[in-house]
Amino acid sequence: MFERHRVVFTIGTSITSVATAWIGYSLRHFHDEKMKHKHNLEHSKIKDIVGPGGLSVPTCAATAATTLIIGIVPSF
Numbered sequence: 001m002f003e004r005h006r007v008v009f010t011i012g013t014s015i016t017s018v019a020t021a022w023i024g025y026s027l028r029h030f031h032d033e034k035m036k037h038k039h040n041l042e043h044s045k046i047k048d049i050v051g052p053g054g055l056s057v058p059t060c061a062a063t064a065a066t067t068l069i070i071g072i073v074p075s076f
Helices: 006-039 043-050 057-075
Strands: none
Touching: none
């Protein structure tokens, strides 16, 4: 079943992934705006509270490794 419809599944999962990322971004943006208006915080103050927000090499490596494992394991 999967082999005959692999293109449909691939496109479907890609669309689902993009939609999930967009929904997550929208919810985060909505939450930031709500917090800004509720507490009268400026964007710079929110950044000070959250932290520097730079790229963390260990976090990037862990995410890449997890993605690689999840991508390889089902193929075996």
